[in-house]
Amino acid sequence: MTKDNGAARRGKPKLGQHFLRDTSAVTRIVEALGDISQSTVLEIGPGPGTLTGMLAKRSGRLIAIEVDRVLAAQLSMAYALVPNVEVIQADVLTVNFDTLFAPRPGTMRPGITRVLDKVRVVGNLPYYITSDILLHLFAFERHFDRVVIMVQREVADRLVAEPGHSEYGLLSATAQLYAHVEKLFELPPEAFSPPPKVHSAVIRLSMEPKAEELGVSAEAMVDFFKLAFSQKRKTLSNNLRVRYSEAVVKAALKETKIKASVRAEALSLDQMAALVRALAPVPALPGAGTPS
Secondary structure (H helix, E strand, O other): OEEEOOOHHHOOOOOOEEEEOOHHHHHHHHHOOOOOOOOEEEEEOOOOOOOHHHHHHHOOEEEEEEOOHHHHHHHHHHOOOOOOEEEEEOOHHHOOHHHHOOOOOOOOOOOOOOOOOOEEEEEEOOHHHHHHHHHHHHHOHHHEEEEEEEEEHHHHHHHHOOOOOOOOOHHHHHHHHHEEEEEEEEEOHHHEEOOOOOOEEEEEEEEOOOHHHHOOOHHHHHHHHHHHOOOOOOOHHHHHOOOOOHHHHHHHHHHHOOOOOOOHHHOOHHHHHHHHHHHOOOOOOOOOOOOO
């Protein structure tokens, strides 16, 4: 597992890789996945294979996705004779998990419908694409059961932040829409070689999609989050007026009993879902788009 401070795959300069060397942390990370003896495990960014060895011994099937061609080739050679390990050289953001986890031809008898087991995910997510990778996983949430990831400590704090806290924002709300999020433990720079300049933290996401029970679609909620948190210093009503007229915003806030002066960070998922339902029948302003 590597701590990558900015790989060149997104056109950014490669600032270096930091390899996890704390063996006790490796054990804690793998154990956070639970019993994986009968499970498929997806490892994102295995690097030199710090976690891969233990995962290969404990999991029913291990799929390791590594973007670095050299590291992927080295891992492929190291595990060429290990039948339950598959190494894929790819950018995880381009992987279609529907295809990856589909039953292989010739593995099923005719007339039998296979119920696919949920996949468990483990990986180290570079800071600058943490949100992108999580959103990609959430888009295929039907395949996943548990996700254990290492991220920069500040990102971890945002993921677990609750409404009303300054750290609560787009990433917090989106993650908590799809999963129960726990911060398990932190790792100091000395746990890596060479040491990075930041602390890291390990997060566990137990997939529990909430959109259906909230009475909205996940897509509508995430779209609303992007609008509501587009300018965190502004009130929610001001952000909503980017897309909706003032009268529509006032009516929706009145219907949901939410104060016009409130900021998005103060709202629970229930309150946001209520606003989504209140605004759903209302057409957006001409030419209005969703803030990025």
